[in-house]
Amino acid sequence: MSTVYVSEPIHPQVLREIAAGADLLLGYGPTAVAYESVAYRVDAVMLRSERFPAARIVASPRLKVIARHGAGLDTVDVATALEKGIAVTYCPGGNANAVAEHVFALVLALGRRVVGAHLGLCSQPWPKAKQHLVGQELGGRIMGIVGFGEIGKLVARIARGFSMEVWVHDPFADAAAADEHRVRLTSLDDLLSHAGVVSLHAPLTPITRHMISAERLARMPSHALLINTARSGLIDEAALVDALSQGRIAGAALDVADAEQAGGADVRFGGRPLSDVPNLLLTPHIAGQTDQALLNVGSTAWHDIKSVLAGQAPRFPVRAAPRQ
Structure with missing residues (x-):
């Protein structure tokens, strides 16, 4: 046996x-x-x-x-x-469908401030002032997808259901695939400069490691949301903490982080305690876990x-x- x-x-x-x-x-x-x-x-x-x-x-x-x-x-x-x-x-x-659905669980939770609203009610009475809970709508915005494999294609389909325009960066995607899935192929820098939501679905290689760097985060609009359900190494976490702390982007929601490979009792992100990172939503690598x-x-x-x-x-x- x-x-x-x-x-x-x-x-x-x-x-x-x-x-x-x-x-x-x-x-x-x-x-x-x-x-x-x-x-x-x-x-x-x-x-x-x-x-x-x-x-x-x-x-x-x-x-x-x-x-x-x-x-x-x-x-x-x-x-x-x-x-x-x-x-x-x-x-x-x-697990492509599970991951694609989790992308939008993260987008909606982050964009509509769901977690903060719930935690607020756990610690204080029903608020009369709710200005800090003003969210974002997806309709009419650009969904930028980095990596156009099985998951990326499903994310594109769901995004169109929210009336989003879909832009894609993938050096291996061709015009026929773009036409079939009704997406626009573009460069990574162009995508980051225009997308209201950016979702990462690229493999981790020496070329893609830290592809989302401080320089590229600076290209993103201040209202942009960054989503990563792929691999933690795609993002320079210290640079992302700086961008979030300084309000250069509106938020980030991640299912993967360098903390997965680290020991110790405290979860840290980009060298900071998780509780100190503003506008960050983190889940423990559960996107494919249905x-x-x-x-x-x-x-x-x-x-x-x-x-x-x-x-x-x-x-x-x-x-x-x-x-x-």
């Missing part, structure tokens, strides 16, 4: 299926085992956000497949795995693990390391 290591919680139905067909080892919960202690006997790994560097790959003599429970590949040393003949798989689109999405993604990852272990081709293999 093959040994499958699951790094973090997945949908219980998928977990039951794995346990019925393999020797299941968990990297979380009361029966958690450290990967390093079992690496010698693991045949397959299913990863959510846990990192899987070259050292783990080299220490895994039986490993045949690394399955990403998601679409991003920046947490896996893909090049080393492929060099050693280990299959790497991913799950394109399985019951439907977890089932979709988990089932896809397990299907490809089973295929590789049976000597068959997976549905969603990674054929080369991510572009640098």
Whole structure:
């Protein structure tokens, strides 16, 4: 029987299926085992956000497949795995709808000051003066989408439902895709200069790291909202704190942050306590965490693990390391 290591919680139905067909080892919960202690006997790994560097790959003599429970590949040393003949798989689109919907949960919560309004009622009587709770409407504004993959396309469709004009920056998108989805292709700087809402959906590479820099934040209109449900490294967090503190943009709502990779009890953002960052709404990487999405993604990852272990081709293999 093959040994499958699951790094973090997945949908219980998928977990039951794995346990019925393999020797299941968990990297979380009361029966958690450290990967390093079992690496010698693991045949397959299913990863959510846990990192899987070259050292783990080299220490895994039986490993045949690394399955990403998601679409991003920046947490896996893909090049080393492929060099050693280990299959790497991913799950394109399985949580795309969930993430796209979360984008607008963040946009509306931020733009309509939902969290502040609720917390205010928790600590004081119903306010007679509400000037501090004046929000923004989306209709007629420009939605700027950076990265036009599965999620970006769904965000564009939802944005049109709010009567927004949609601008897109993606160096790999073409005119045919723009026409099909009724969006305008433009440069990143042009998009940032005009969009009322900017939503990031780009992969994290050395080229895209800190693509939203202090210089680019300065290009954004003062009423703009910045949304990131992709990867934390796309934004220079210290520069974003400065922009928010000085009122250069109206707000930011993020589902990813460098705090995910940091220890300690206090969540800090851009070097500051989270409570000190004005006009920032942060959620703990839950955009893709709906019951439907977890089932979709988990089932896809397990299907490809089973295929590789049976000597068959997976549905969603990674054929080369991510572009640098």
